Amino acid sequence: MHMRKERVNSIVLFFVLATVAIGYLVPIYWMVTSALKPSEEIFSKVELFPRKLTLQSFPVLFRSLPYGKWYLNTGILTAGYVLVALLTSTLGGYAFAHFDFKGRDLLFIVILITQMIPFHLMLVPLFIMISKLRLIDTYIGGFLPIAVSPFGLFYMRQYMLGLNKDLLDAARVDGASEYALFAKVVLPLIKPGLAAMAIFFSMEYWNNLLWPLVAMRSETRFPLTVGIASLINQYRPRYDMVMAASTLATIPVIVVFLIMQKQFLEGLGAMGRLVEK
Amino acid sequence: MKSQRLKRKIVPFVFLAPFLGMFIIFRVWPIISAFYLSFQEVKGIGTSKFVGITNYVALFGDRRFVSSFLTTSYYTIATLLTLIPIPLILAVLLFQRRTPGKEVFRTLIFLPSLTSLVVVGTVFRLILADTGGLVNAILGLFGIAPLRWLLLPELAVPSLAILALWRWTGMNIVYFSSGLTTIPPEIYEAAKIDGAQSLALFRYITLPLIKPIIVFVVTISIIGGYQVFVEPYILYPGGRTPGEAGLTVAVYLYRTAFRNFNMGYAAAIGVALAGIIFAVSLVQFQFSGFFKK
């Protein structure tokens, strides 16, 4: 009797979860099928399995827009962002975690508090600064000003607090310089943390529309986010093209994720655990 | 000897320098500059005048600011009400040993979190369209009249909330799951031996033990909620806001700065937004006992 109840429970659970999961997939499915529908039918027919399928939206996309460039730009900007953010956060986090200096804790809290300040507050002054430095519409201007991450600092500091102090002290006694110590001992130990942060920063930049929107002017310099956003306006209402652009921007990320699932989820999960501390 | 000690003293600052340097240039200075701007009135290109707290006083009487503040608040509350309980329950369900296919489900539900917010916006414009939209078609199956999702300000928060629920559930499940892993299974065993049922287990063991992660998620939800920009910007693109639907504080700030060219006032909005976020977060911390630690 008890066994059957367990069984029924499992089956019910399965169906509930399956429904939810399918529900979550529907928008993605919708995006892909809309990309394959003829332009006029996107708003006129609501079909689960569209009858007329066409690939025309894709060549139109590439013909009328520098879509390939957008991809490239996204890669370059994200890489730059991740590198700088990782570098500054790791080095800084190490300083806060393992050294004692005057005003350390106060400084740390002040930095953390700025994380809560909305970016919009700094938008205009940042833009004026970057304009005057002639960095508008350049790759550096697209990622450098926003690559300082108090959250990243927080994470790396927490992570490195967990490092075995004795190991480090032993190396110090052996006469290693602090810099060598960092490079040769600390870095290898924090690889998982670096990976997690790299993923986090990538996702952060991927979701950032506001700064690239303001910083990148030429269509050929847009990252995918700004490019796709530019497709929604009254002078370009070709929705099949928008969906094609969206599909091509989403599918590769999903594929990469599916391959690297384990590392991905572990990295994000690690962040949760750290908060416990 | 002295140089050695000096060297050792400098070391932390060397490590700190990159971060601190960037921080001062790209955070501190713009914040100060924004404060300075908020006390100015900028009337045209290149003309600014010091006006004290006029901008801040104007905020209170500004119809649009007040309505955008309300909209943003409702949105944040809506996301808290849906994006905490639902992912939490799903996380617990996916955590059970007996749940079949849980790995697959977790992955599938997480996929939306990989999509760019811009893509989410464009797809939902399609899904929430009043004619030819999927949601209305589904409602039609149940005999419900089509709703004009994106055409009525009253439906703005629900539209944005639906979008948020789709997009962020997966992420929150990941956070909550990681919190669940910190609970030693022995506690559950012990409680089960004492005869506790699933619901009680959840209420008296799970919840209290994952409180820190819940507080964390609530905090980032509040901060994120009040700053929401991309989703309303795409769902209600420039000028496409009947009755000022979907006007959040962040979008209003952007428009004030770049459309109406009122830099001083926009800066004041920014400061006000920061203040609101601080205040709400402080209340939240107090409420959840963060300061007791």
Next chain:
Amino acid sequence: MKGRISLILMCVVFLLVSGTVYAQQKEVKLTFWTFVEKHADYMQLAVEEFNKANPDVKLVLEASAYPYEEMHDKLLMALTSGVGAPDLVDIEISKFGLFLRGDIQLHDLTDLVDEYRDQLIEARLQPYNYMGKQYGIDYHLGALVAYYNVDLFKAAGINVDDIVMWEDYIEAGKKITQPDKDIWMATVETSDLWTIHTLMEQRGGGGYNAAGEMILDCQENIEALQFMQDMVYKYNIARVAPGSYYHDPSYYAFVNEGHVASMMMPQWYMIRFTEFMPDLFGKIAIRPMPKTTPDGKRSGMGGGTGTAITKQIDPAKLEIAKQYLGFAKLTYEAHKRIWTDLGFDPFRKDVYDDPELMKPLPYFNNEPVMAVIKDLFAHNDIKPEALGPFYPEIRELLRETVCYRAIEKKEDPATILKEAADEIRALGK
């Protein structure tokens, strides 16, 4: 000694000659921003023609098309920060006012326009004229016309030419509208201003009057808004447009499927039909708008984009930029191209006699559409649109709150417009 001198002399001569040849063939690069791809194409074509007509110069145009809002935002930022603005730029009429505040960063083009003034329709220069100086040059006249679906009219047994007064229109509407089949005489916008704009302008209302006074809550506007509301709730001949504005893809689909019998829009909306509504080929007739009074105007103006030269242009290039601009936008040939290439109504009077403009268009009921426009300005039927300092804010209010409140909230038009006007007056303080 002598040989070396002559060698040096030859080099100098060579340098001088090549220098002047090079100077003759000097390449001048101009940057141009717009928010309509077709404008960019048009300007490029004008460059080719310009270079052919002026062999001693090689003009190169670097044109970029950006999304509407983004382009204006970036332009504003660039002109504020003093860096990064293009040499030439398209500024839409609703946004033009923003650039006429404070220290104006656009060059005065009055002397350029004066060269062509006698042939131009003066009314079209008005919007971009501030304090007597001309800052922008438009692409088209933007005359307001009525677009009728002849099939729907025929099915109800009505001839489009019988619509002379708005009363005729309402009567026809009642016969044509079939709510159960989702067929309507008209639609109204709740997130854009064309529906209300056409009605206001024709009646003599609008944002500002010719004397520069802000007239948002004038009687004419109230009547226009009331009529818009009545079309939906009193006469039951209109519904809210799908997508809430006339440029939404779902609206195009709706019209394309034959659900809407009429629309009042500027002439430039023609290309929306040809581009997005293929099923209506041959079924759309263009006529003047119905009249409110027997001697009332049948048309007004709507929309527009002024091309301007920014003060960030290299002063050495200013002269040639002006020449190019005149060539591209003010000559007879240019205006002919405005029709043939862009499909817009030109604002030069003499061009309308050109056979090219009098050709019948198969899509539009096989009639010469430009004949309607010519008729309108020949009879002085087009009300010029006046702009003012807060024109952009007025447009914003019309788009976002006024129509919404009138249609969705069913509020009293007089109240709505008074509150809107008060908001604008508060800005002026």
